Amino acid sequence: MILLSKISEIRSLVQEWRQKGESVGLVPTMGYLHEGHLSLMRCAQKECDRIVTSIFVNPMQFGPNEDLDNYPRSLERDRELAEKEGVDALFCPQDGEMYGSNYQTTVRVQKLSQGLCGADRPGHFDGVATVITKLFNIITPDAAIFGEKDFQQLALIRQLTLDLNFDIRIIGHPIVREADGLAMSSRNKYLSIEDRKIATCMYTALQKARVLYREKGEGMPSDEIEKLAKATIEANPQCAVEYTKVVHQLTLQSMEKVTDDSVLTLAMKVSGNVRLIDNGFLAL
Numbered sequence: 471m472i473l474l475s476k477i478s479e480i481r482s483l484v485q486e487w488r489q490k491g492e493s494v495g496l497v498p499t500m501g502y503l504h505e506g507h508l509s510l511m512r513c514a515q516k517e518c519d520r521i522v523t524s525i526f527v528n529p530m531q532f533g534p535n536e537d538l539d540n541y542p543r544s545l546e547r548d549r550e551l552a553e554k555e556g557v558d559a560l561f562c563p564q565d566g567e568m569y570g571s572n573y574q575t576t577v578r579v580q581k582l583s584q585g586l587c588g589a590d591r592p593g594h595f596d597g598v599a600t601v602i603t604k605l606f607n608i609i610t611p612d613a614a615i616f617g618e619k620d621f622q623q624l625a626l627i628r629q630l631t632l633d634l635n636f637d638i639r640i641i642g643h644p645i646v647r648e649a650d651g652l653a654m655s656s657r658n659k660y661l662s663i664e665d666r667k668i669a670t671c672m673y674t675a676l677q678k679a680r681v682l683y684r685e686k687g688e689g690m691p692s693d694e695i696e697k698l699a700k701a702t703i704e705a706n707p708q709c710a711v712e713y714t715k716v717v718h719q720l721t722l723q724s725m726e727k728v729t730d731d732s733v734l735t736l737a738m739k740v741s742g743n744v745r746l747i748d749n750g751f752l753a754l
């Protein structure tokens with residue numbers, strides 16, 4: 471595996487591969503790799519001849535009071551893990567390589583960046599859309615793989631790919647969970663031992679919501695599901711719900727009534743500072 475930090479270097483490498491007729495898969499990450507990321511790499515391997523994983527803690531997608539400075543980083547460990555998964559190139563640019571001193575451009579996906587995490591993290595999705603557009607332009611992959619845990623992010627990336635005519639296949643990969651149901655996330659590292667146990671309440675909320683939907687069926691009011699999820703999470707005093715929302719899988723618009731196209735999206739803060747998200751279809 472080759473480690474590159476310059477845009478010109480990764481461009482030449484991809485060009486070499488292309489000349490040999492090889493296809494390229496991209497797995498964009500912010501590093502501190504876990505099993506969820508590794509499963510994206512395995513998926514990329516099935517789809518493409520060559521794999522690039524990018525590691526870039528994108529400052530543009532962090533708000534002023536968010537965890538940019540403390541975001542977990544561990545390049546040596548990431549490097550070993552990516553190499554074991556058969557990644558061909560690890561692209562790890564510095565901030566200045568991606569955003570020069572006169573940088574001025576932002577990409578915004580108008581509707582899909584609003585609501586849900588967009589409401590709690592203003593500007594976050596503009597940062598994501600911008601960095602993904604840049605990575606797509608730099609690496610020109612045939613396919614890019616993203617986790618479904620970041621459901622809104624995935625919807626927005628699908629939209630920007632269509633809108634900006636990128637000839638890239640966007641592949642969503644199912645959420646990878648710990649044995650007790652907690653969705654894997656680099657931010658789980660911030661949880662204390664006690665909070666780690668409690669954090670499974672989001673998965674419990676999702677499972678209870680599925681049971682209720684199975685009992686009541688299509689057409690049941692969404693707010694019954696949303697209230698059940700909120701109460702399940704907030705039964706733990708350490709957990710504060712940011713949202714529990716039933717949305718349409720494609721538009722991410724709220725739905726008054728639940729259907730088989732409904733996804734329950736969840737976000738909470740644990741002990742005031744660790745923000746976790748989860749989601750899932752209600753029909754299983």
Ligand code: PAF
Nearest residue numbers: 498499500528598601620
């Ligand atoms: O999901 C992430 O890790 C990031 O939002 C992404 C897609 C790598 C963009 O910085």
